[in-house]
Amino acid sequence: MEDIYETINELLDKKEKFVLATVFKKSRSVSREEITKMVIKKDLSIIGTIGGGIFEATAMKLSSKVFENGAYIIKKCSLTSERAEKLEAACGGDIKLLLEYVDYNDSKMVEMYKNVQKLKRRGDNFVIVTRIPEEGKSIKGIDKWVCSESSLYGEEDDKVQCVIRKIREEFKNITIQYIDLDEGHYLIEPVLNSKTLYIIGAGHVSQKIAEVTKILDFKTIVIDDRKEFANRERFKDVEEVKVVPSFENMLKYVNVDNNSYIVIVTRGHAYDKEVLGQMLKTDAKYIGMIGSKAKREFVYNCLLDEGYTVEDLKRVHSPIGITIFAQTPEEIAISIVAELIKVERESFNQKNKVEAMII
Incomplete structure (x- = not known):
């Protein structure tokens, strides 16, 4: 989507x-x-x-x-x-x-949405503030502001400053609001760049990945077919833990879009091929599969036999993670999360390089 x-x-x-x-x-x-x-x-x-x-x-x-x-x-x-x-x-x-x-x-409206696009692509959290004029009027670009933690885009306006101060005071916890102040009516829309990480498999490595992603603004969802592994006792800080009847029909249980990240770490890698084939049918921003090069080649050959293409498989990060010679679950988790950050940031940085060359 x-x-x-x-x-x-x-x-x-x-x-x-x-x-x-x-x-x-x-x-x-x-x-x-x-x-x-x-x-x-x-x-x-x-x-x-x-x-x-x-x-x-x-x-x-x-x-x-x-x-x-x-x-x-x-x-x-x-x-x-x-x-x-x-x-x-x-x-x-x-x-x-x-x-x-x-x-x-409306040049100010166009400028506002260009700033929104820039912040979205960069992966920043921000809030759109819209001043609601009296009934029967149009909402113009001069009635809109974009506020990140460090920047404010929009027309200079003393009246909106108190709204911005309130937003900055509780930036991480801000929710959508329609507020009525002496300064006017305002719609507050947080855009918290809901990067969704689906960790498919709830083993020890998954636990460590979730511990790191909770501080990086990833909405983390853990999925497994074993209640004894996929539960709140083991994953206290993730947004959701899902127990599925099997790894078949995974797309019934996940809502994958182009801001989704998939980490495939099923037990003993037994279901990695099955899950990977389904995830390749989505437009996920990142698909990573744990395992050795030999295991990767076996899975890839099976998928090629099933009709997937070499271009499909080029989307997969496997072996998963940045090369840091990781061995422990903690180290493996760090290498995987580092790769998630790299993928998140590199498309924006590459675009900036191209634009700089054109200029």
């Missing part, structure tokens, strides 16, 4: 105007998270999803009005239990939507 901010910048580069729908509040079991965004184009085609047909149909209908006059709309959308049942949904829920007009002619 392409990052929504990359999509926004692509459309702005193409000089397309569109409506951006943002879920900024939800209740009950709505499937999409707060901050989820969807682009609605002039022809009412959409990019992304905000959690189902009713919500998306409402957003598309309202977008016609936004296209017409440029004014933002805030709308509460509800899906009652009765309607959910008719739609074969699990249960009801409601969301609050912000629909705003994004115009490529």
Whole structure:
């Protein structure tokens, strides 16, 4: 799934105007998270999803009005239990939507999203601050700021400084908020670059990897088919521990996108081939498999026989980790996490080098 901010910048580069729908509040079991965004184009085609047909149909209908006059709309959308049942949904829920007009002619808006793209590609955490003007007005680029831990992008504005101070005071714990201050109404959207690390296998090396990644802003999820290994006693600080019935159909249990990192360390490497084949069907940013060169060649040959290509296998980091002659589980974990950091950072640094050469 392409990052929504990359999509926004692509459309702005193409000089397309569109409506951006943002879920900024939800209740009950709505499937999409707060901050989820969807682009609605002039022809009412959409990019992304905000959690189902009713919500998306409402957003598309309202977008016609936004296209017409440029004014933002805030709308509460509800899906009652009765309607959910008719739609074969699990249960009801409601969301609050912000629909705003994004115009490529607004240079400040374009600049703001370029800064967002830069921070996303660099892997930085940041917060988007949007001042909500009075009803019937448009949200312009001058109404938006991007705040990282060390930088602030946007128009100079004394009134927004108190909002920025509040954000900086609790930067790591900031949540999406719609706040009403004397200075005005503001939507606060943290973009904490949710890099997701899936550790498939819950052995000793996995434990040590999780201990390191907890301090590096990786959302870490551990998966195994053994409850005695995949449990909270052994993995206290990860976001999630999943026990699966088997390593078949892994894509039912993981939501892999291009900001996902996969570390394959199943017990005795018995299921590494099976898992690797499934992960190669995703657009994960990193896929690493532990094991010797001999084991790697055996797995690769099996996958080639199954129809995978040499190009597919070039995506795999195996043997896994940076070469530091690691031996202990702790050392192996350090080498693997170092490689995750290298992959995370190198694409941004390479892009910067290319841009510098062009300039």
